[in-house]
Amino acid sequence: MVMSDAPSTIALIGNPNAGKTTLFNALTGANQRVGNYAGVTVEVKSGEAFTPHGRKLRVLDLPGCYSLRANSPDEKVALDALNGLLPGEQKPDLVVCVLDASNLERHLQLALQVIELGLPCVIALNMVDVAERAGLRLDPAKLAEELGVPVVPMQANAKKGVVELKQALRFPHPAASEAGWTTDGTDPESARRAFVTRLCELVASRPDAHQQTLSDRIDSVLLHPVLGWISLVGIFFTVFWSIFSFAEIPMGWIESGQGALGDWIKSLMADGDLRSLVVDGIIGGVGGVVMFLPQIVLLFLFIGLLESSGYMARAAYLMDGVMAKAGLSGKSFLPLFSSYACAIPGIMATRTIDSAKERIVTIFVAPWMSCSARLPVYFLIIPLLLHEKEGTWKQASVLFAIYALGTLTAFVIARLLRGRLGDDVSPGHFLLELPPYRKPQWSYIFRHVIDRAWSFVKKAGTIILGLSILLWALSTYPKSEGDDPAEALAHSAMGRIGAVIEPVVKPLGFDGRMGTAILTSFAAREVFVSSMAILYRVEETESEEETRNVLRDQLAASKWPNGRPIFTPLSLISLLVFFIYALQCLPTSAVVARESGSWKWAVGQFIFMTGFAYVASLLVFQTGKLLGF
Amino acid sequence: MRHALAADLKIDSAMTLNQVRVGCDVQIQVLNGPGCERLRDLGFCEQLQVRKLADGRNLICSVCGTRMAISRELAEQVLVSPVG
Numbered sequence: 001m002v003m004s005d006a007p008s009t010i011a012l013i014g015n016p017n018a019g020k021t022t023l024f025n026a027l028t029g030a031n032q033r034v035g036n037y038a039g040v041t042v043e044v045k046s047g048e049a050f051t052p053h054g055r056k057l058r059v060l061d062l063p064g065c066y067s068l069r070a071n072s073p074d075e076k077v078a079l080d081a082l083n084g085l086l087p088g089e090q091k092p093d094l095v096v097c098v099l100d101a102s103n104l105e106r107h108l109q110l111a112l113q114v115i116e117l118g119l120p121c122v123i124a125l126n127m128v129d130v131a132e133r134a135g136l137r138l139d140p141a142k143l144a145e146e147l148g149v150p151v152v153p154m155q156a157n158a159k160k161g162v163v164e165l166k167q168a169l170r171f172p173h174p175a176a177s178e179a180g181w182t183t184d185g186t187d188p189e190s191a192r193r194a195f196v197t198r199l200c201e202l203v204a205s206r207p208d209a210h211q212q213t214l215s216d217r218i219d220s221v222l223l224h225p226v227l228g229w230i231s232l233v234g235i236f237f238t239v240f241w242s243i244f245s246f247a248e249i250p251m252g253w254i255e256s257g258q259g260a261l262g263d264w265i266k267s268l269m270a271d272g273d274l275r276s277l278v279v280d281g282i283i284g285g286v287g288g289v290v291m292f293l294p295q296i297v298l299l300f301l302f303i304g305l306l307e308s309s310g311y312m313a314r315a316a317y318l319m320d321g322v323m324a325k326a327g328l329s330g331k332s333f334l335p336l337f338s339s340y341a342c343a344i345p346g347i348m349a350t351r352t353i354d355s356a357k358e359r360i361v362t363i364f365v366a367p368w369m370s371c372s373a374r375l376p377v378y379f380l381i382i383p384l385l386l387h388e389k390e391g392t393w394k395q396a397s398v399l400f401a402i403y404a405l406g407t408l409t410a411f412v413i414a415r416l417l418r419g420r421l422g423d424d425v426s427p428g429h430f431l432l433e434l435p436p437y438r439k440p441q442w443s444y445i446f447r448h449v450i451d452r453a454w455s456f457v458k459k460a461g462t463i464i465l466g467l468s469i470l471l472w473a474l475s476t477y478p479k480s481e482g483d484d485p486a487e488a489l490a491h492s493a494m495g496r497i498g499a500v501i502e503p504v505v506k507p508l509g510f511d512g513r514m515g516t517a518i519l520t521s522f523a524a525r526e527v528f529v530s531s532m533a534i535l536y537r538v539e540e541t542e543s544e545e546e547t548r549n550v551l552r553d554q555l556a557a558s559k560w561p562n563g564r565p566i567f568t569p570l571s572l573i574s575l576l577v578f579f580i581y582a583l584q585c586l587p588t589s590a591v592v593a594r595e596s597g598s599w600k601w602a603v604g605q606f607i608f609m610t611g612f613a614y615v616a617s618l619l620v621f622q623t624g625k626l627l628g629f
Numbered sequence: 630m631r632h633a634l635a636a637d638l639k640i641d642s643a644m645t646l647n648q649v650r651v652g653c654d655v656q657i658q659v660l661n662g663p664g665c666e667r668l669r670d671l672g673f674c675e676q677l678q679v680r681k682l683a684d685g686r687n688l689i690c691s692v693c694g695t696r697m698a699i700s701r702e703l704a705e706q707v708l709v710s711p712v713g
Binding site: 067069102106189193196215219223432434435500 | 687693694696
């Protein structure tokens with residue numbers, strides 16, 4: 001026997017909720033999220049593990065699938081991975097079928113299909129504890145004998161059986177088993193079914209009486225026609241309220257830290273261009289964005305909690321009727337809800353939607369769920385609009401109206417678009433597994449949250465840092481002779497760009513500087529606030545709130561050349577409307593192009609949403625002006 | 630109509646999952662329609678026992694220990710007979 005040096009590739013496959021991702025984490029210890037909602041793994045993740053003999057293994061975590069018929073995009077990914085069709089991946093050397101022992105009637109179907117493919121296979125009989133509690137009598141040895149493949153009983157969430165599984169993965173891998181049930185020439189589908197039924201009688205005898213489990217009792221409240229809705233509203237209201245109120249505490253720390261840093265650098269450096277770059281450009285620009293880290297962390301924490309506990313599937317079930325009014329189904333609920341945090345994970349989560357047309361519609365409207373990147377802009381404008389300090393109930397209602405406007409428009413457009421696309425070739429009906437409620441797996445939720453937070457910080461450190469420096473340079477050079485800051489700005493490159501843009505944005509009620517700030521926000525929305533601060537020459541102060549206050553005062557004092565104020569309530573509403581609708585996020589467009597499979601959708605969506613934003617703002621401003629506001 | 634059928638379970642055994650009363654255990658006889666492959670993948674196979682847990686826009690059923698929510702259109706394609 002020759003031992004090749006290249007590590008063997010092991011693929012994990014199984015039904016959704018069978019515990020593949022938990023097992024993957026137990027094997028590799030990798031950064032990988034686990035969710036108690038069908039379809040959390042939408043991409044193939046890979047990690048490394050070692051056999052007890054120290055041999056390296058590459059482990060692939062495939063998306064959960066019910067069969068190898070590739071009904072939805074994530075099932076297609078799993079099938080391609082098994083056939084070695086994924087770019088850069090070879091056919092796996094060994095497949096580990098992860099089966100939920102409490103549910104073998106269903107899960108064994110998939111195992112048989114994998115064995116039929118002729119790939120060497122090991123069965124990880126997961127969740128034996130759940131099966132035993134349900135009164136099932138399992139016989140793994142008999143199952144191994146009948147199928148001709150190794151069967152390892154385990155409990156991946158408690159790391160029981162992981163060593164035994166690694167033993168089973170050692171080199172040389174077991175040979176591929178014969179698919180004994182297909183030999184008699186009958187239809188493979190019914191042959192498989194008959195075999196599974198026989199097998200289950202042999203190896204997993206089920207007690208006859210249906211038992212009322214704890215999940216059933218919880219569901220009798222949470223899925224109740226009246227109580228269920230009250231709980232749903234209560235849970236999501238609590239989530240949003242907690243995000244906004246708890247985030248304030250760490251935001252305060254970031255504010256004061258940032259103010260202290262600015263002062264410290266100011267005291268160290270001599271007055272000049274470099275100090276201006278560091279304090280105004282970098283600390284001001286990046287700091288304004290990092291502020292939103294606590295809110296993003298909390299939102300992802302709550303989404304992780306809801307998914308991992310099993311509630312998200314119930315929410316999708318309840319929301320199915322509401323989503324149907326928009327021509328969508330309950331399966332679109334999780335993607336759209338996640339989009340309130342950020343459209344990117346939301347769009348990636350659409351892979352669990354079976355219907356291709358419903359999926360494209362969900363992707364198309366997802367960016368109108370007001371994402372957290374818009375919040376800095378809203379927080380800047382709303383108090384200016386109401387002439388009040390931050391944090392009153394009036395402002396909260398305006399914020400709510402903003403979210404409602406975006407969501408309602410999204411639903412209307414979704415319905416229109418769904419109508420235009422027509423019915424599916426094969427009608428995909430609502431079908432969803434309601435997993436048993438489980439204790440959230442904190443370690444995985446935290447890892448996931450840290451992951452998201454880090455990618456946000458990276459964005460702040462790269463795109464936003466770069467743009468802040470660029471903006472600072474554009475608004476500083478070429479320098480003018482005089483000392484007047486306004487004249488200096490008009491003379492700079494930015495001032496000249498602003499003058500060019502002004503005719504385009506003036507019908508919306510914006511001046512050239514706002515136009516320029518909007519232009520920069522097409523890279524990332526949150527850049528708008530830092531751009532405004534730089535363009536209106538606001539000095540960095542002690543705290544972020546104070547900076548916003550100073551910026552607001554500055555904005556309120558800005559006037560057109562003829563002496564009229566620029567920031568009237570009308571132009572502010574027009575600005576809000578623009579930000580609700582415009583698609584100002586390059587990473588989102590890139591993800592849309594990847595997920596929809598063509599740049600056409602991404603470009604079309606960008607043009608449509610930006611055009612819609614322009615026209616909506618134009619209508620608001622011009623109608624308002626006609627009415628005499 | 631639906632109530633009449635549910636009450637006469639033992640007489641008329643061919644009915645769809647939609648017509649079953651909540652809380653009843655039934656056995657799947659035939660799957661018939663465009664969604665049957667999908668249903669089989671999810672565990673709605675011939676001869677298996679199902680308990681209907683909730684009615685409404687979508688039904689909730691328990692099949693071999695798993696709760697599944699399925700639409701009425703799909704449930705229409707599952708023909709069942711009462712158990713016992």
